[in-house]
Amino acid sequence: MIQSQRRGAQILGSAAVAALLTVSLAGCSGGGGGSGGSADAADAVKSSGPDTLAADPLTAVRNAAELTGHAGSAQAATQLTTESANKQASFTGTGTYDYTKRIGRLQVTVPPGAATNGPVVEVVEPGIVFLQNSGAKVPAGKWVKLDVRQLADGNLISNGATDPADAAGALRGVQQAQLVGDDTVDGVAVKHYKGTLDLAKAADATGGAGAYGLRMAANTFTVKAVPYDVWLDAQGRLRRVTEVFTFAGVAGSSNAKDQVKVTSTVTLSGFGQPVNVSEPPAADVVQLQDSSASPQN
Numbered sequence: 001m002i003q004s005q006r007r008g009a010q011i012l013g014s015a016a017v018a019a020l021l022t023v024s025l026a027g028c029s030g031g032g033g034g035s036g037g038s039a040d041a042a043d044a045v046k047s048s049g050p051d052t053l054a055a056d057p058l059t060a061v062r063n064a065a066e067l068t069g070h071a072g073s074a075q076a077a078t079q080l081t082t083e084s085a086n087k088q089a090s091f092t093g094t095g096t097y098d099y100t101k102r103i104g105r106l107q108v109t110v111p112p113g114a115a116t117n118g119p120v121v122e123v124v125e126p127g128i129v130f131l132q133n134s135g136a137k138v139p140a141g142k143w144v145k146l147d148v149r150q151l152a153d154g155n156l157i158s159n160g161a162t163d164p165a166d167a168a169g170a171l172r173g174v175q176q177a178q179l180v181g182d183d184t185v186d187g188v189a190v191k192h193y194k195g196t197l198d199l200a201k202a203a204d205a206t207g208g209a210g211a212y213g214l215r216m217a218a219n220t221f222t223v224k225a226v227p228y229d230v231w232l233d234a235q236g237r238l239r240r241v242t243e244v245f246t247f248a249g250v251a252g253s254s255n256a257k258d259q260v261k262v263t264s265t266v267t268l269s270g271f272g273q274p275v276n277v278s279e280p281p282a283a284d285v286v287q288l289q290d291s292s293a294s295p296q297n
Helices: 003-014 021-025 057-062 064-069 164-173 199-206 209-220
Strands: 073-083 088-098 103-109 120-125 128-132 143-147 174-185 188-197 226-232 238-248 259-269
Touching (some): 057 064, 057 164, 057 174, 057 188, 064 238, 073 103, 088 164, 164 188, 164 199, 164 209, 188 238
Antiparallel strands (some): 073 088, 128 143, 238 259
16 A cells, blocks of 8 residues: 555544444455446446346346446435444444446434544545545545545445445355345335355456455455345345444454454435435545644554
């Protein structure tokens, strides 16, 4: 990692990442093929015919990211819970995602005591995240722009919410899929599947800048076979997904008492409704200054 990235990560260690890592932890089978290809192209491409849920569980789950993208847009609700040996914290978020422009916006409510200036606001694009109210040493109302590779987990959970595109993209790396049965999500009939996924394989299947966060997370999390539950509708679209990540709360430790479990749930609705998401104005984006980058450890 280049020096400027290290400095950015140090600031986030006492700022945006503090919303999760500091507050939460301190004192905290089936066969069949997948969709493959690059998410940068696949998610925005419209299907030539009606989308349908594949009969084979593994294929159905692996296809979910691409088929969800065919909707064009979605409303997203997120819930993230961290659990360590003696600490638990919960985060919630709401927002929208534009699959055509590949950009989303989430507002995240953090637990009391977080080192933030209010709810954290994220604008996410493939490989990039803009943060507002993260607690970083920037003027109120301004934004910080980061490459997700500046964050150890690729921003999969750093700021209290999982990017809806990453949550779906992780399913491209599914290694096991079992049909649990029929269910409903927000009154919509769905099929419920469960199994494990591999984030490194998901990154390979995604490709492009959309793979950056998945690849960083694959290197960070200590349990490589990530458990998931997913609910897909008749068009094969993702209605809800729960993924369980584990990382070391004490750097380098493999002791069970030092492991932190993060349960992330993303629920999608309102497919195809108009959304208005854009990058923050350039005048409102500030650069992280070297003078602000002293380690906080």
